[in-house]
Amino acid sequence: MTDNSMWEHPANAPILRHGGYTLSVIDNPTPHAFSPLPPNDRTRARQAAESLLTVESVGAELGPLRATDIDVAPHHTRSDLEQVHIGCWGPVTEITDAALADRTGFVCLRDQAEELSKAYPNAAILGSAWIDFSIAYSAYVFIHPSGPRLWADGYSGEGDWDVRDDSVSDVIAAFAAAAGLDSGFDFDAEPGYMQYHAALEACLSALMPRERRELMLSSFRVTRTEEAIGDLEETWLDE
Numbered sequence: 001m002t003d004n005s006m007w008e009h010p011a012n013a014p015i016l017r018h019g020g021y022t023l024s025v026i027d028n029p030t031p032h033a034f035s036p037l038p039p040n041d042r043t044r045a046r047q048a049a050e051s052l053l054t055v056e057s058v059g060a061e062l063g064p065l066r067a068t069d070i071d072v073a074p075h076h077t078r079s080d081l082e083q084v085h086i087g088c089w090g091p092v093t094e095i096t097d098a099a100l101a102d103r104t105g106f107v108c109l110r111d112q113a114e115e116l117s118k119a120y121p122n123a124a125i126l127g128s129a130w131i132d133f134s135i136a137y138s139a140y141v142f143i144h145p146s147g148p149r150l151w152a153d154g155y156s157g158e159g160d161w162d163v164r165d166d167s168v169s170d171v172i173a174a175f176a177a178a179a180g181l182d183s184g185f186d187f188d189a190e191p192g193y194m195q196y197h198a199a200l201e202a203c204l205s206a207l208m209p210r211e212r213r214e215l216m217l218s219s220f221r222v223t224r225t226e227e228a229i230g231d232l233e234e235t236w237l238d239e
Contacts, residue, residue, distance in 0.1 A: 006229050009237045011079040017236060021100040023109065023127035025116050027091040029145065029175070029207045037089035037209060040064070044088035045218035051119075052084065053112050054099035054228035059221045067215035070096050081232045082224065087217040092208050096217070099224070101129035102231045105162070106139035106153050113141045121145060124175070126203055128196070131235065140196040142203060148174040152196055161191035168199050177202040 042061070049058045062083065070085055075098050085096040100109045106129055113125045125143040130136050139153035148170045154161030169187050172178055180202030185195060204210065224232065 009078045013078040019131040021129040023095045025093040026124045026207045029124035040216045041088040045086040048086050049220045055222045056225045057223045062219040065217045067212040085217045085219050099228050103235045142171040144174040158192045175203040177206040180205045
């Protein structure tokens, strides 16, 4: 059993970087006229937390959190890295986990997205993670159950991005998301300048309402796997 003694940094060690990390699972992704999403299902949220690759066990459920509050950096100290935040609203599951972002290629984001795609073959998987190293290091994943998928990661404005599978045009078509893009969106931009975040938002907006003020998240204290602890410390706590 991995426990807090595996961490090299004390619980109050400050997080040294800013970043973001969200992965969404949307069942039967068909664009439609939206009704408000139902309240968070806390039982499903715990089950989702227990299934994460970076989590060995799930302990206490902490106080609920508004989904809009997670947009402000939710992690400030090492002890915060022992939390995950999950909303389960009807067909939508949204995972916010700092372990999805790592400085060595966002392997966890990619692996977790693939695991969810296998577990929920009829669901769309959409996610992103980024870390501010003075230049933003970002990753994006798009998986549509009909087949099209796209992975991209790299430094903003740099040329050596890792881009795999299909094109932005392919995934936008699969998600019927073109209406959500600005008219000036450049599908032919180089990866370092491609507006992947805009494409991700367009796909999400095609499948679910984006109004979040009334949505609540479940927050859990978790025990991390040994591998996750090493990655979290290297990414968020080491100079």
